[in-house]
Amino acid sequence: MEPQIRRLKEDDDRKSFDCGVSSMNDWLRNIANQHQKKNLSRTYVATLSDTHQEVVGYYALAAFLVETEGMPVKRLPDKVSAVLLARLAVNKNHKGQGLGAYLLMHALDTVLTTSMAVGVQCVVVDAIDENAAGFYRKYGFEPFTDAPRRLFLPIETIKQT
Template structure:
């Protein structure tokens, strides 16, 4: 499947998306567009060139600040700027095809580009379950010491990849 990733558009078919997790389905269907209009987050969708309005997967990014207690690594101030990877989901029809990794790499690239213009220390993700946390750990995300499903990836690590 030849896939392109772009920002969510008004005419995208959000209703047919099904990743198998109701909260993620409801978010893309009813919240993503509103958040984008209100400048609360940006949602990026993956769509096949053969079906450009059908969402195969998506992710959402938002600016945030994070308390650094529980973060291993370099000394940081008590609070640091971050990008929240608020959502990442793949439609069940595309599971097991590497689309989740493709979306994650695209998201990290967006963060890296933004960090060249605005100070950003890390990417934060709150994994829905242990399987999701394992997915992120595979790509270098580290858990907070006091919250194993809250993970972070320093921008410096993304730059080295």
């Protein structure tokens, strides 16, 4: 069954979500909805049907300004507008089935659509560990030269894929 990805709803079952990282679980359970209400970020959840409320994966996006120092890109101002991929996690019971990649592709498509209306230079992610950094590098994200677990993907690269 192909997962459905949509915006987080208040009545979604977030309590049963467990990706194996307590900070990621706690953020979804206790902060995601508050941030959405305050317009600080948008959380998208994966469920296994339109009517099912159990969250099997999620990601969160936020607008932010990133300093370009450390980006191996030439001719950019000191700071550029970007989208922060603030979170991306998959329930332990659904790992290894391609859901993380599916969520990432949905997130990048959402950012690309946004970039048509608002100037955005890139997507930035702060990988939680080296394993996560490897996941993002596999999809074309490049590390900042001074912070190897902070990675970015230019909008132009997303357009080409």
